[in-house]
Amino acid sequence: xxxxxxxxxxxxxxxxxxxxxxxxxxxxxxxxxxxxxxxxxxxxxxxxxxxxxxxxxxxxxxxxxxxxxxxxxxxxxxxxxxxxxxxxxxxxxxxxxxxxxxxxxxxxxxxxxxxxxxxxxxxxxxxxxxxxxxxxxxxxxxxxxxxxxxxxxxxxxxxxxxxxxxxxxxxxxxxxxxxxxxxxxxxxxxxxxxxxxxxxxxxxxxxxxxxxxxxxxxxxxxxxxxxxxxxxxxxxxxxxxxxxxxxxxxxxxxxxxxxx
Numbered sequence: 393x394x395x396x397x398x399x400x401x402x403x404x405x406x407x408x409x410x411x412x413x414x415x416x417x418x419x420x421x422x423x424x425x426x427x428x429x430x431x432x433x434x435x436x437x438x439x440x441x442x443x444x445x446x447x448x449x450x451x452x453x454x455x456x457x458x459x460x461x462x463x464x465x466x467x468x469x470x471x472x473x474x475x476x477x478x479x480x481x482x483x484x485x486x487x488x489x490x491x492x493x494x495x496x497x498x499x500x501x502x503x504x505x506x507x508x509x510x511x512x513x514x515x516x517x518x519x520x521x522x523x524x525x526x527x528x529x530x531x532x533x534x535x536x537x538x539x540x541x542x543x544x545x546x547x548x549x550x551x552x553x554x555x556x557x558x559x560x561x562x563x564x565x566x567x568x569x570x571x572x573x574x575x576x577x578x579x580x581x582x583x584x585x586x587x588x589x590x591x592x593x594x595x596x597x598x599x600x601x602x603x604x605x606x607x608x609x610x611x612x613x614x615x616x617x618x619x620x621x622x623x624x625x626x627x628x629x630x631x632x633x634x635x636x637x638x639x640x641x642x643x644x645x646x647x648x649x650x651x652x
Contacts, residue, residue, distance in 0.1 A: 395414045395415070395626035395627055396414070396415040397409070397410065397411030397412035397413065397414060397415065397627065398412045398413045398414075398415045398440075398446075398536075398572045399411070399412040399439065399443070399444070400412050400413060400435075400436055400439070401435045401436045401437075401438065401439025401440070401443075401642075402432060402435060402436075402642070402643050402644070402645055403643075403644045403645065404634070404636075404644060404645035404646060404647050405619070405643075405645045407630075407647055408621060408629060408630040408634065408645065408647070409621065409624060409627060409629050409630075410627045410628050410629060411627070413436075413572055413574075413601065413624075414572075414600065414601070414624070414625065414626040414627055415572050416570055416571070416572060417567075417572065417573070417600035417601065417625070417626070418563055418566050418567055418573045418574075418575060418598075418599045418600050418601075419572075419573065419574050419575075419599060419600060419601040419602070419603065419624075420574075420575055420576070420577060420595055420596060420599040420601065420602045420603070421433060421574055421575070421576045421577075421603050421605065422576065422577045422578070422579050422596070422602065422603070422604055422605070423578075423579050423604060423605030423606070423607070424578065424579050424605070424607050425578070426607075427579075427605035427606075427607055427617065428605055428617075428636070428638050428643050429540065429541065429576040429577075429605060430455070430460075430463075430540050430541075430576065431464075431467070431638060431642055431643055432574075432605075432642075432643050433450070433538040433540055433574045433576055434450060434464060434469065434471075434538070435467075435642040435643060436448075436536065436538070436574055437450055437480060437536055437538060438469055438474070438480075440535070440536050441474055441479045441480060446534075446535045446536055447478070447479050447480065447532045447533055447534045447535065447536070448479075448480050448481075448532070448534050448535075448536040448537065448538065449480070449481045449483065449525060449528045449529050449532060449534045449536070449537045449538070450480060450481070450482050450483065450538045450540065451483045451485050451521075451524075451525060451537070451538065451539045451540070452482070452483065452484050452485065452486060452540055453485055453486055453539065453540065453541060453542065453544035453545070454486055454540065454541055454544050455486075455540075456484055456486070457482050457484045460482065461482075466640075467640065467641060467642050468640070468641070478531070478532055479532070480532070481528040481529075481531070481532045481534065483524060483525070483528055485521060485524060486544065518558050518561045518562050518565075519561075521562070522561075522562070522565040525537065525539075525565075525569075526569070529569065529571065534571060535571050535572065536571060536572050536573070536574075537566060537569065537571045537572075537573045537574075538573070538574045538575070538576075539562070539566075539573070539574075539575045539576070540575070540576045541575075541576040541577050541578060542559060542562065542575050542576070542577050542595060543576075543577045543578040545558055545559060545562075556594050559594055559595050559598070560594075560598060563575070563595065563598050563599065575595070575599070577593065577595060579604070579605075596622070600624070600625045600626070601621070601623060601624040601625060602621075602622040602623050602624075603619060603620070603621055603622065603624075604619070604620045604622050605617065605619055605636070606618045606619070606620060606633065616635070616650075617635065617636055617637065617638075618633040618634060618635055618636065618650040619633070619634050619635075619636045619645050620632075620633050620634075632649045632650070633649065633650035634646055634647065634648070634649060634650055635648070635650050
């Protein structure tokens with residue numbers, strides 16, 4: 393049976409994917425800082441609202457809602473408007489901010505009681521996060537979900553085995569939702585001078601599709617960016633590197649090959 397595709401909202405990318413992301417799957421967007429991961433994932437949600445009346449949930453594990461609203465306004469995207477219309481839910485679920493908040497509360501209590509209190513962050517539960525996402529999805533009747541970035545889980549689960557289990561649990565939950573899902577992550581450590589030689593983290597094996605946003609430095613041209621569809625199950629796709637740019641309207645992918 394032929395897989396149904398969901399348009400990505402990224403000019404040029406659907407052509408490389410045979411129509412878009414496979415519906416109901418989990419796709420990983422990975423790249424370095426500033427490569428456009430958050431922009432790309434929000435562009436997917438906004439395109440869903442504006443063109444297909446498909447609502448979305450965006451879960452931030454890093455940026456505050458305030459900063460997200462301001463940054464995305466640069467592309468002409470009024471996230472607050474979409475949220476007020478119940479077309480998008482923007483969820484600030486950063487474990488780091490929760491830890492910081494509790495740490496400050498504990499420090500104030502320590503000063504008041506003059507006791508040797510051990511400061512700890514709260515238990516960050518994948519089950520609790522999943523419940524929050526499920527509730528927002530139900531309220532908005534969302535068919536698209538973004539989690540940005542799952543790399544933040546490494547701060548809460550420093551043990552590699554615990555982090556792997558947490559990642560598997562989160563991805564399994566998304567797969568059970570029936571929604572089309574994007575998760576973002578920071579790119580693994582690169583080896584040598586080639587941007588395509590790097591450490592492959594567990595989530596790249598677990599997701600149905602992986603899109604890599606490469607940034608490299610070319611003599612005489614400075615920093616150049618290229619997109620690679622590393623894998624995409626259930627659909628034929630282009631596996632070559634293609635230039636992309638971040639414009640005033642979001643990401644745009646060129647259909648010609650990246651020549652370096």
